[in-house]
Amino acid sequence: MILIVDDDQAVVHSLGLLLKQAGFATTSAPDAQGTLAQLGHPDLKLVLQDMNFSRQTSGDEGLELLRRIKTERPELPVMLITAWGSIELAVKGMKAGASDFVTKPWQNDHLIQSVRTILNLAAGAPKNTARAISRDELDERYDFAGILGNEPSFLRILELAGRVAATDASVLITGESGTGKEVVAEAIHRNSPRREGPFVKVNLGAVPPTLFESEMFGHVRGAFTDAKRDRTGRFAAANGGTLLLDEIGDLDFRCQVKLLRVLQDRTFEPVGSNTTQKLDIRVVCATNRDLRQAVAEGSFREDLLYRINLITLGIPSLAERPGDIPLLASHFLARAAAAFGKSDASREISPEARNWLTAQAWPGNVRQLEHFLARTVLLASGSTLDLATCKRVLAMDQSDSGSGALPAVGSMTVDEVEKAMIEKSLQHHDGNISKAAESLGLSRAALYRRLEKYRIPT
Secondary structure, eight states, X not given: OEEEEOSOHHHHHHHHHHHHHTTOOEEXXXXXXXXXXXXXXXXXXXXXXXXXXXXXXXXXXHHHHHHHHHHHOTTSOEEEEEEGGGXXXXXXXXXXXXXXXXXXXXXXXXXXXXXXXXXXXXXXSOSOOSXXXXXXXXXXXXXXXXXXXXXXHHHHHHHHHHHHXXXXXXXXEEOOXXXXXXXXXXXXXXXXXXXXXXXXXXXXXXXXXXXXXXXXXXXXXXXXXXXXXXXXXXXXXXXXXXEEEETXXXXXXXXXXXXXXXXXXXXXXOBTOOOOEEOOOEEEEEESSOHHHHHHHTSSOHHHHHHHOSXXXXXXXXXXXXXXXXXXXXXXXXXXXXXXXXXXXXXXXXXXXXXXXXXXXXXXXXXXXHHHHHHHHHHOOSSEEOHHHHHHHHHHHHHHHHHSSSOOTTSSOHHHXXXXXXHHHHHHTTTOHHHHHHHHTOOHHHHHHHHHHTTOOO
């Protein structure tokens, strides 16, 4: 049963009819007192709550009611209803424990989809978290083909990914560069009801702000000078399936509000067109940045963060799952041997080499390990990968990163490279900010922003 909390009887009637047609039983309350009186109902599964119950529009009443609901029934999900102009109020509600929010006027299909998602997530919550799930159990329930790993920290993430795949919940996948965020996103799509639909990937960090609308929403012929034909945007291409927004933390701030509007309304208009198109997609986002820190720095919208991370999956680094390194190494050896057509290449790893591989830091994570093993296949002789070959490849990598201007591929992220170059420039100029900024091609203000971002002392 769903409890609708709103003092506007027209809204209550409209929502009640919509939910009834979708197969949900409903009840209603006009204010906080009526809501609290019904919290003890055993069949109550969700509260759909407006943020204002009187002529006041501050939302304080709604926030206070939300806090009281979460105090009395912390497991009961609450979905907020607010106006588009009050998104900031919805963000406060999400911080106070709300599961999701919908804006007025709502899209019927999207509202029902959100309700089903919240209910499915609540129903699928694990009842017993004490016992760790095994890899065999995971493989019986879900399709995680191509994803290797047995470490408990990694299996917990895969289990959560499998459970949320059955819903349409927005998922934010975080983790260091090279940890396999895109692979997990593909697995979520593969295990979802949308598996027969398209899986569309877009690297938002590579989309210039001036081309964002055309790339994401498409355009019609004649919309601008070079628009010689109609173009389908990424949202339309993903309709009926899953859209992966990779590197969302690098999205230009001005484009973030455009993305938020589409994710909220599930509608868009191609550039140059007045025709509104509806969306039926599942959105998965990925980033190697700390978005909460980006919000604090003012480079990422807080309302967008709460829209995209109904569920967050933090992929552990390879350093956090060292027990998986031998398994991954054996897999990458075999794959590289097949790719290079070397049937006589190393198929086994000596105990010394295995221990050495496990002890390495691998800052580039799985991607760096794969690259490293591919090079060993090209250099190794015999059927067993030994420690000497590993050290030869390491020496080559160190030589490559030392002789050229760039580090080895997969060993550092862009942010890490930028931080290292700033520190090197400051050291070279004995801490002189003006000279360091000039050598880096930055203004003093821009350099100070980066010093604060990377917490570099001066």
